[in-house]
Amino acid sequence: MSNFTVTATDKKLLDLLATDAKLTHDQLAAMLGVAEAEVSERIAVLEAEGIIKGYQAVIDWEAIDANKATALIQLKVTPEPDQGFDKLAHRIMQFEEVEGVYLMSGGYDLTVIIQGQSMRDIALFVARRLSTLEGVQGTGTHFILSRYKDRNVIYHDEEQKETRSNVFYD
Amino acid sequence: MINYDKFLNRELSNVKPSGIRRFFDIASEIDDVISLSIGEPDFTTPWHIRETGIDTLEKGKTWYSPNRGFADLREEISRWFTRKYDVTYDPATDILVTVGGSEAIDLALRALINEGDEVLIPVPSFVCYTPLTEVAKGVSVPVETKAENNFRLTAEDIRSHITPKTKLLVLPFPNNPTGAIMRREHLEEIAKVIEEHDLLVISDELYSELTYGSEQHVTIASVPGMKERTIVINGFSKAFAMTGWRLGMALGPKEIITQMTKLHQYGIMSAPSVAQYAAIEALKHGDKDIEYMRDQYDIRRRLLVKTFNQLGLTCFEPEGAFYVFPDIRSTGLDSETFCEKLLYAKHVAVVPGNAFGDCGEGFVRVAYANSLANIKEALKRIAEFLEELKTQ
Numbered sequence: 171m172s173n174f175t176v177t178a179t180d181k182k183l184l185d186l187l188a189t190d191a192k193l194t195h196d197q198l199a200a201m202l203g204v205a206e207a208e209v210s211e212r213i214a215v216l217e218a219e220g221i222i223k224g225y226q227a228v229i230d231w232e233a234i235d236a237n238k239a240t241a242l243i244q245l246k247v248t249p250e251p252d253q254g255f256d257k258l259a260h261r262i263m264q265f266e267e268v269e270g271v272y273l274m275s276g277g278y279d280l281t282v283i284i285q286g287q288s289m290r291d292i293a294l295f296v297a298r299r300l301s302t303l304e305g306v307q308g309t310g311t312h313f314i315l316s317r318y319k320d321r322n323v324i325y326h327d328e329e330q331k332e333t334r335s336n337v338f339y340d
Numbered sequence: 341m342i343n344y345d346k347f348l349n350r351e352l353s354n355v356k357p358s359g360i361r362r363f364f365d366i367a368s369e370i371d372d373v374i375s376l377s378i379g380e381p382d383f384t385t386p387w388h389i390r391e392t393g394i395d396t397l398e399k400g401k402t403w404y405s406p407n408r409g410f411a412d413l414r415e416e417i418s419r420w421f422t423r424k425y426d427v428t429y430d431p432a433t434d435i436l437v438t439v440g441g442s443e444a445i446d447l448a449l450r451a452l453i454n455e456g457d458e459v460l461i462p463v464p465s466f467v468c469y470t471p472l473t474e475v476a477k478g479v480s481v482p483v484e485t486k487a488e489n490n491f492r493l494t495a496e497d498i499r500s501h502i503t504p505k506t507k508l509l510v511l512p513f514p515n516n517p518t519g520a521i522m523r524r525e526h527l528e529e530i531a532k533v534i535e536e537h538d539l540l541v542i543s544d545e546l547y548s549e550l551t552y553g554s555e556q557h558v559t560i561a562s563v564p565g566m567k568e569r570t571i572v573i574n575g576f577s578k579a580f581a582m583t584g585w586r587l588g589m590a591l592g593p594k595e596i597i598t599q600m601t602k603l604h605q606y607g608i609m610s611a612p613s614v615a616q617y618a619a620i621e622a623l624k625h626g627d628k629d630i631e632y633m634r635d636q637y638d639i640r641r642r643l644l645v646k647t648f649n650q651l652g653l654t655c656f657e658p659e660g661a662f663y664v665f666p667d668i669r670s671t672g673l674d675s676e677t678f679c680e681k682l683l684y685a686k687h688v689a690v691v692p693g694n695a696f697g698d699c700g701e702g703f704v705r706v707a708y709a710n711s712l713a714n715i716k717e718a719l720k721r722i723a724e725f726l727e728e729l730k731t732q
Contacts, residue, residue, distance in 0.1 A: 182635075182639075186639070186712075189712065190712060190713065190716075193716075197643055197647075197716070200642050200643045200645075200646035200647065201639040201640070201642050201643045202639070202642070203642055
């Protein structure tokens with residue numbers, strides 16, 4: 171790690187980009203009360219430092235294909251003498267079905283998030299590819315059935331916030 | 341057929357219905373309207389405050405509170421006001437908990453006005469002062485604030501409107517709809533006139549927690565000699581995003597608070613108990629929430645001011661509340677036409693400035709108590725609207 175320090179303005183800038191990555195540098199400059207050139211420069215620095223990892227759209231894949239499934243797999247793992255859990259985690263990362271790999275505290279060691287074409291697809295992937303890996307002692311598969319809120323975006327909100335256009339108060 | 345006119349209260353019948361109402365009726369007929377017209381935070385009440393309300397109900401604390409409000413809440417209000425604004429009120433005698441700031445304004449006016457008393461009301465401002473004054477048989481005297489003074493009230497503005505019948509000044513800062521604030525030096529100027537002419541002040545400070553930049557809100561009650569001449573109105577709606585809980589407060593000399601309490605006792609009984617328990621939690625542990633919401637408002641405020649100025653709608657930088665008040669005269673339209681056309685053409689609702697007093701003509705009020713996504717979209721639509729106006 172470099173001795174890079176994140177300023178208070180950087181923090182606000184990151185918060186804004188995390189909410190909406192499509193804000194223009196001009197808009198960001200206005201909102202933060204700094205020059206546009208400074209915004210551009212700080213974003214470049216934050217990207218170069220690897221603090222901003224990328225920009226992605228938040229997509230509701232299940233709205234396009236109802237069979238699409240996401241599961242959270244808990245893995246119990248035998249750590250390697252020198253490398254702990256790293257070696258296996260690196261191996262698992264290579265599968266393109268795998269969206270995320272996390273080392274966890276608690277009853278399990280690794281959590282793997284998997285996206286698949288269907289629940290069956292994921293179950294087979296776990297049985298054939300994950301549980302057969304050396305060092306994996308056991309797996310537990312948990313499917314996501316409904317996504318209420320993800321990455322701070324609300325998905326299926328049954329109770330729509332009422333429109334306030336009929337409220338008269340000033 | 342009964343002639344109701346002879347039964348109805350004359351002063352009340354003479355009160356004109358608000359011009360904004362018509363506007364909201366139009367807006368509610370159109371789909372996908374982005375409304376930047378409502379003076380209400382888009383945030384819901386912070387969870388820990390809501391949870392306190394729920395907890396109160398679960399424990400069955402569903403009874404009346406004392407007329408003045410729970411003693412615990414009054415003590416907390418006293419501490420909060422001292423901590424924030426450096427003026428201390430005695431919770432036993434100087435504080436009344438009301439149903440929103442609006443009730444407190446009404447009580448203060450009714451407790452003080454005798455028939456024919458003149459009340460100085462700076463405009464543009466919140467729409468309630470004039471009707472409530474008139475129903476209390478007072479005479480409302482509008483005092484225009486000007487764009488070139490950043491909509492601040494000056495001592496000169498007041499002086500030129502004082503007559504032997506003047507009794508009261510309403511001081512609505514941070515201001516709805518302009519976003520103007522008053523700094524200590526401006527308040528000291530005003531205080532001299534107030535003392536000189538032996539007047540009282542109703543200081544509506546509902547937006548006191550929403551000021552931007554380094555300087556905090558200053559209450560006129562903190563100016564030497566003014567505490568005994570001021571009734572401070574504040575509340576929980578704007579600062580803590582608690583509009584629907586309906587809770588406000590009045591702080592002032594016990595002689596006046598006692599009179600207001602009588603009215604409150606006979607007309608209202610007491611403010612909602614659940615809301616009062618939640619308010620104690622808000623005052624004790626809500627500073628972080630206010631800070632967060634203020635930061636969010638500030639970000640939106642800057643975006644709006646800069647974009648309006650870029651679009652050629654001159655906009656002075658408001659330092660308080662959650663409104664910007666751009667000048668739309670460059671379009672050649674009057675306020676109401678501008679708002680109506682914008683609403684029909686682009687489905688964006690903003691409020692004509694003249695709804696807040698005649699001198700608001702030529703301006704519109706844009707509330708930024710709305711999500712960044714909506715504000716961005718609204719600004720895009722307004723830019724298109726202005727472009728289309730030019731080519732027409």
